[in-house]
Amino acid sequence: MLKNIIVAVVLMLSAIKITAQNSVEFKVISDEKEAIVGASVYMKNTTIGAETNLDGIAIINNIPDGKQTFVVSFIGFETIEKTIQFPTSKKQIIIELHENEETLDAVVIQSTRSKRAIAEIPTRIEVVGAEELGEKAVMNSANIAMVLRESTGIQMQQTSANSANQSIRIQGLDGRFTQLLKDGFPLFGGFSSGLSIMQIPPLDLQQVEIIKGSSSTLYGGGAIAGLVNLVSKKPKDEREISLMFDQTSRNGSTLNAFYSERFNKFGVSLYGSVNRQQAIDVNDDHFSDIPKVRSFSINPSLFYYPNEKEE
Template sequence: MRKILMLLVAVTNFGLLYSQEIPKDSMPQNEEELEEVVIQSTRTSRTIKNTPTRIESIDAEELEEKTNMKAANVSLILHESTGLQVQQTSATSGNSSIRVQGLDGKYTQLLKDGYPNFGNFASGLSILEIPPLDLKQVEVIKGPSSTLFGGGAIAGVINFISKTPTEKGEHNFILNQSNIRQTNLGAYSSMRKGKWGYAILGLVNFQNSYDVDNDDFSEVPKSDNFTINPRLFYYPNETTSLMIGNSFTKGNMKGGDMHVIDGNSNADHTYFEENQTMRNTTTLELDKKMANANSFKLKQSLSFFDRQINIPNYQFSGFNTNVFTDASYVWNKENQTIISGINIMYDDFNQKEVVTLDAKSFTTGIYIQHTWDVTQKIKLENGLRFDNVTYSNSIFSKNQSFLLPKISALFLINSKWSSRIGGGLGYKTPTIFTEQTEENQYQNLLPLNNVIAEQSIGATGDLNYKSFIFEDLLFSANQMFFITQINKPLVLENDGVNSFFVNASKPVISKGFETNAKFIFKEDFKLFLGYTFTNAEEKYRSGNQIMPLLPKNKLNLALIYEKENNFKLGLEGYFTDQQFLNNGEHTPAFWEFGFMAEKTLWKHFSFFINFENFTDTRQSNYKRVVNGSNNNPTFDDIWTHTEGFTVNSGVKIKL
């Protein structure tokens, strides 16, 4: 606690002192046009530049670029963002989780339009089942975010915001094909007419198995995936809207020995890993705006997730039910906004055939958040949440309550400089569904017993600068510091036969900083630079305490040249520093590069091509990933690409 408070003070002093050395030149008015991104995750309808909570927004233009590179899911969008890391958990199936500031994926809350339906049993596949085609923006909050989002938002929150219908309408189609034998066909259509509106997303993905290093094991599994997401909107008057939607996804994925995948198994070729999934999520949202600028919102979701994992002589399957209800009211005054609300979440996992790992949790929460424009240059945001959580399984039951304060402040120092600081508490309800248990397909895993929730304290602070260096060159930079401490972390141990979770006595601490810079020349050339330093330590470990599979240094570079409605070219480079493996060894550092091009041929038609990782950086170039025999293989930790160089191209139609 003391260290975090000292960091907050240091960051504030750094921002205020450093800004005094900068000349206060005037700023061209058109710079403000680049700032007007309205944030939805804080529910205050503020732009980024006026929000005390630090939020990063990935806009529609960048989302479209990443869709060209990977139309099936959002993994590439997150992998190539500063401070985020997509961690692959299976060498053969490609299952992945998302890490924020070095912390395990279970500490990040994934949302779709504010609905938290991607946790627990679904967590290892969540980012592989979120298509980007209907997204308007992605909002990332790094650091404790429990006031509005509750448990699980220790490392941060990633909120995927969907497009909504307009009277002009939007109709997009994409067809994509890659050299690793993946085909994507998707369509998104939306329109509003009078009191009614609709939005519908449909996406089909087909992937044949792919073995790049000819070791008889798939780097990319054979899979097929189908998503349909219709939403109906009703606007009875100018102040009321009602949305009802249903998202259905069904997928099959099979990796492992190529002979088995192709249906040619024999005595020497038997290993496979298969995932069969079905997800259905029904959502309802009522939004009522009052005459005095206040508003009421009701959100309701019901999600079912059915998954079966098969490997030779072993099967794990279960059915997860998640129910979420949130009701909130927003009071808007001249210089203040108050949000208060209640929410309820019920999560129930039932293991099929046996009941060993059945578990459920029930959470009730109340919260209040106050945003105050103290002056034109100082804005404060304070929040307080109270949660009561009951979690249980066949042998164990526990009830805990949490009081979660949060504070954020924005200092608009002058027209070029600003600074944010923030901090708060968080918690994570105990769960058996983690990156480590996902890797082992939950084999020989005992149910939770005599454990308590993990609790955290964290803080972030940043300094922002933005100005025209000369008439046509806009420069912006952000320097952010972070620290998070997780007490009583839930640790997986093994007694030689079974695996089980215990609360460690010493904490996990992640600290570091991110540096981002952007140059925009005449709105045609854009250069992005991002650097992340992360020092995450598991203090309960004896010997080396550095968190495995986490590079201390990462560098992101991207250069974009675009002529609007004509063509777009992009070159990207990423450096990843050494990482420690779970066995104590460390990996080499590596670079990876990519190039993309898009050409608009007619007003509504464009062609794109993408050369991803064209330097063919992959793990098998250093060492074979699969060890042992074909029938009883073991797999190394995954620390970089397994599929190597890929090329994909396709067409897009916008009507």
């Protein structure tokens, strides 16, 4: 008899517990009466909650009897707390969220002048070293076109078939937007788009520095596409003498010579070039296809070193 009473009491308590678990459906909408997807609905101070679906509905189960407070929130909207007495006869509770004006202000992006000088901002520079220049000088000592042509993003465009003039195009821009420098100073008065690159042999160059892109506008309006800086060799303690002679199949001859040496506080370098080309009529129409050329250039430099720290 006692056993039957205990079983009956347990069943009654279980039934009471089951009936004490409530369920409620929330529908979250905006000021425009549109459903809000992904809004968070949870019972305060508990882990019981849910998120709204595509219809803006969230169903919460296992709610005990009594007054319960629910928190409804969504990004960009004001958070709302709703208190409900359970059990309740309402099957669906509609919650309307209002936009938070403080968090939805227009985002304005502004740029101002930096206190850092442009000259101090790092710039990506590609360098063609002395070893590679030496290889190219052996292959073609008459001009630097071969050196520049093998760098990515640079095209050498021939602008004249007779004079062999070439322009340097960086990243597809016209040659007039490329600045050509020698030891940091403009060559050809800053106008290098249609002049002969053949007049710049690599024999006396220590390295070639290439800057691509608009960051090179620090060097003037002619450097919008980029710039090429030719760095000359400097005298060393050991004497350096280089001679190179080229002969073409069309009676063209070029002789290049370079000498440099350092004497204590003084140093000297001397570069000379002689070019001789006979006029050639290739198709026998009594007009020369290759013009007659006689040219020479000499470039002496004197260096002074006040102390041992100066190079």
